[in-house]
Amino acid sequence: MTRPRSEAHSDVHGSDAHGSEAHGPRDPRDSVPRLDAPRLQAHRITRTVDGRALIDGVDCTAPAGTLTALVGPNGAGKSTLLRILAGIDRPDQGSVTQAGTDLFRMPRRERARRIALVEQDASTELALSVTAVVALGRTPHHSLWSHDSALDASIVNSALDRVGMSEYAEREITSLSGGERQRVQLARALAQEPELLILDEPTNHLDIQAQLATLELLGGLATHGMAVLAALHDLGLAAASSDRVIVLSAGRVVAAGETRAVLTAELIREVFNVDAVLIENPLTGRPMLASATLGSVRAAVAISCPASS
Numbered sequence: 197m198t199r200p201r202s203e204a205h206s207d208v209h210g211s212d213a214h215g216s217e218a219h220g221p222r223d224p225r226d227s228v229p230r231l232d233a234p235r236l237q238a239h240r241i242t243r244t245v246d247g248r249a250l251i252d253g254v255d256c257t258a259p260a261g262t263l264t265a266l267v268g269p270n271g272a273g274k275s276t277l278l279r280i281l282a283g284i285d286r287p288d289q290g291s292v293t294q295a296g297t298d299l300f301r302m303p304r305r306e307r308a309r310r311i312a313l314v315e316q317d318a319s320t321e322l323a324l325s326v327t328a329v330v331a332l333g334r335t336p337h338h339s340l341w342s343h344d345s346a347l348d349a350s351i352v353n354s355a356l357d358r359v360g361m362s363e364y365a366e367r368e369i370t371s372l373s374g375g376e377r378q379r380v381q382l383a384r385a386l387a388q389e390p391e392l393l394i395l396d397e398p399t400n401h402l403d404i405q406a407q408l409a410t411l412e413l414l415g416g417l418a419t420h421g422m423a424v425l426a427a428l429h430d431l432g433l434a435a436a437s438s439d440r441v442i443v444l445s446a447g448r449v450v451a452a453g454e455t456r457a458v459l460t461a462e463l464i465r466e467v468f469n470v471d472a473v474l475i476e477n478p479l480t481g482r483p484m485l486a487s488a489t490l491g492s493v494r495a496a497v498a499i500s501c502p503a504s505s
């Protein structure tokens with residue numbers, strides 16, 4: 197949790213398209229950013245369903261070498277946006293490029309080599325072993341007739357190891373708990389060896405130790421040059437783990453930039469309707485969220501449920 201910070205710019209209440217041009221991946225050897233790094237860039241994307249704009253003119257970016265958290269209230273459009281950025285759903289308007297190439301003109305196999313998506317509650321009901329599920333991540337790297345190689349097997353084993361699931365390798369996926377399945381899906385995405393890793397609520401179902409380990413792993417991947425974009429419900433985890441945040445509300449980016457600069461008390465109150473402030477975590481030195489609504493919630497509960505005398 198104490199990895200180097202990136203130099204993001206804050207662009208509060210503006211678009212995210214131009215707020216982080218100075219980003220490049222952190223080179224683990226010398227920390228010099230490379231400005232030609234592969235990156236995702238969405239420009240003015242809109243998605244409308246039944247006349248309602250679920251995504252409304254969004255500009256955003258996911259720079260290489262950075263862990264970007266996508267946050268916003270329930271129904272803000274986070275999952276909808278991530279599916280577009282992963283190339284699963286097309287926007288009605290606007291463009292998405294990855295390393296300068298239009299995502300929706302890219303051959304599907306090439307897109308799958310570049311971008312991995314771990315969806316919320318992603319799983320499979322097929323009776324596959326954990327190893328077989330993770331090996332699916334290697335599919336985009338194979339030609340039609342090629343078979344899994346020793347290299348594939350070692351990548352799969354290493355992915356399982358990184359998420360702490362090696363001892364489950366031979367288990368059937370359907371026999372795993374929600375949190376265990378979540379970690380296997382992350383391993384599948386790691387086996388894909390993408391430039392951009394997109395995750396929708398990767399800490400769902402995980403206990404606190406597994407949450408912190410997962411976010412530490414994602415931060416480590418970013419430190420080694422990957423672009424990581426994760427929707428996180430838990431604003432505290434987002435504050436503690438991310439380099440940058442994109443704040444989505446009602447389908448629009450209301451703020452984007454360096455985490456400490458963006459997540460101000462005013463922004464949190466405005467978007468989440470909560471009194472909270474970032475303070476320094478005495479254990480990690482990273483930001484942590486201190487919220488101040490519990491008292492008022494308790495007071496409200498006490499008023500509506502007066503104790504019987």
Ligand SMILES: Nc1ncnc2c1ncn2[C@@H]1O[C@H](COP(=O)(O)OP(=O)(O)OP(=O)(O)O)[C@@H](O)[C@H]1O
Pocket residue numbers: 245246250268269270271272273274275276277429
């Ligand atoms: N296919 C659809 N048809 C109609 N409305 C949809 C469709 N998909 C999503 N929505 C609506 O779009 C809005 C955004 O949904 P989305 O799942 O992207 O939000 P979210 O920010 O991920 O929410 P949460 O934090 O609750 O997971 C919601 O109001 C949802 O009901």
